[in-house]
Amino acid sequence: MTERVPLIATDDKIRALIFDHASDMIVLHHLDGRIFDANKSLCETLGYSYDELRDMNAVDIVSPEHSLRISEVFDEIVRIGELIFESVYVCKDGTRLPVEISARMVELSGNDFILSVGRNIAQRKQEQQALQQHASRLAAEVEQSRERLSHNEKLVTIGQLATSVSHELRNPLGVLNNSIHYLSMILNQEDNRSGKHLRIMKREIEECRRIVDDLLDFSREPVLQLEEVNLPSLIDAALEKVEWPEHIRVRKVFGAEQISVKVDSQRVVQILVNLISNAIQAMPHGGTLSISMECNRKGATIRIQDSGVGIEPKVMSRIFEPLFTTKSKGIGLGLALSKRLIDAHHGKISVDSIPQQGSTFTVWFPLS
Numbered sequence: 001m002t003e004r005v006p007l008i009a010t011d012d013k014i015r016a017l018i019f020d021h022a023s024d025m026i027v028l029h030h031l032d033g034r035i036f037d038a039n040k041s042l043c044e045t046l047g048y049s050y051d052e053l054r055d056m057n058a059v060d061i062v063s064p065e066h067s068l069r070i071s072e073v074f075d076e077i078v079r080i081g082e083l084i085f086e087s088v089y090v091c092k093d094g095t096r097l098p099v100e101i102s103a104r105m106v107e108l109s110g111n112d113f114i115l116s117v118g119r120n121i122a123q124r125k126q127e128q129q130a131l132q133q134h135a136s137r138l139a140a141e142v143e144q145s146r147e148r149l150s151h152n153e154k155l156v157t158i159g160q161l162a163t164s165v166s167h168e169l170r171n172p173l174g175v176l177n178n179s180i181h182y183l184s185m186i187l188n189q190e191d192n193r194s195g196k197h198l199r200i201m202k203r204e205i206e207e208c209r210r211i212v213d214d215l216l217d218f219s220r221e222p223v224l225q226l227e228e229v230n231l232p233s234l235i236d237a238a239l240e241k242v243e244w245p246e247h248i249r250v251r252k253v254f255g256a257e258q259i260s261v262k263v264d265s266q267r268v269v270q271i272l273v274n275l276i277s278n279a280i281q282a283m284p285h286g287g288t289l290s291i292s293m294e295c296n297r298k299g300a301t302i303r304i305q306d307s308g309v310g311i312e313p314k315v316m317s318r319i320f321e322p323l324f325t326t327k328s329k330g331i332g333l334g335l336a337l338s339k340r341l342i343d344a345h346h347g348k349i350s351v352d353s354i355p356q357q358g359s360t361f362t363v364w365f366p367l368s
């Protein structure tokens with residue numbers, strides 16, 4: 001416990017000199033919190049007259065959350081002699097003022113008082129807050145950089161994987177294709193069953209080729225071969241490339257009009273096949289796939305809408321990430337690659353989805 005300091009501020013001159021000229025807010029409390037004396041700075045800052053303050057208690061000038069603890073704080077000061085703590089003063093007009101209070105026991109004419117010196121720390125608080133915001137911004141940037149790094153690592157891995165997988169698989173796939181071609185020539189054309197199985201094999205080889213091509217395309221910057229083409233005919237080409245399960249209905253919502261766009265037609269078909277395949281896979285129990293198209297002076301928009309499982313909000317932000325998939329047999333390259341190809345065309349892709357109701361992917365290509 002520290003020594004109690006006898007206060008000699010009863011002398012008017014000393015009072016004027018020290019007490020009222022101090023920029024800190026000084027107040028002398030009885031041990032039960034009543035205000036015995038207060039300096040000019042406290043009166044002016046809080047907006048109370050000296051006489052008003054003399055009728056008040058410590059609980060009346062601090063904020064409600066601090067007033068609840070004030071008797072505890074006073075007991076602590078009495079027990080250990082002095083205490084430095086933060087609090088909030090409330091001015092007469094309701095303004096809140098964060099303060100750092102340095103309080104200590106003093107003795108005046110044989111009586112014990114608590115002398116409290118308050119310093120306005122609003123600016124310090126603001127600076128602390130700004131510093132905290134800055135720190136959390138920095139933390140977010142670090143997190144983003146970390147994600148970018150792991151994203152780049154993924155791309156490098158895909159690149160290495162793509163090169164080796166494509167070398168390993170391209171040749172055997174070509175050989176298989178030739179063999180199927182040979183078998184279909186020598187086998188009896190009227191034998192429906194072997195014909196059916198040959199078609200299945202051909203289709204599956206096509207699917208393997210698609211995966212290998214996606215991997216290869218992903219590992220290098222797309223180089224586009226632009227040409228003027230009729231967009232509806234590209235959509236028809238994509239629809240023809242896809243294997244349609246029986247339980248899915250297709251609705252084409254566009255007429256026979258010509259819409260001429262300058263694109264890499266093979267790439268655009270590749271994008272559409274990816275989006276249509278996703279839509280089909282999203283409707284395992286059947287449904288409707290609608291493809292609509294519209295065009296204005298600036299560009300052409302294609303919408304691919306399914307009535308499938310939809311996309312959960314927590315998954316939505318990740319669907320364009322390479323290698324992100326929710327499917328047991330998926331690789332997670334379809335959308336990432338499609339977006340890259342659309343970006344290379346200076347186009348845009350967006351998605352709207354309602355879980356359990358379906359999704360709509362919208363692709364836009366500029367006209368010039």
Ligand SMILES: Nc1ncnc2c1ncn2[C@@H]1O[C@H](COP(=O)(O)OP(=O)(O)OP(=O)(O)O)[C@@H](O)[C@H]1O
Binds near residue numbers: 279310320325
């Ligand atoms: N039409 C859709 N309906 C519901 N979910 C979709 C749809 N399209 C994409 N998704 C979600 O986005 C994920 C990523 O799609 P993406 O096409 O990139 O990969 P994938 O289809 O899983 O595999 P891959 O296309 O490489 O075979 C899917 O796994 C699925 O969760």
Ligand SMILES: [Mg+2]
Binds near residue numbers: 277278330334335
């Ligand atoms: Mg896909």
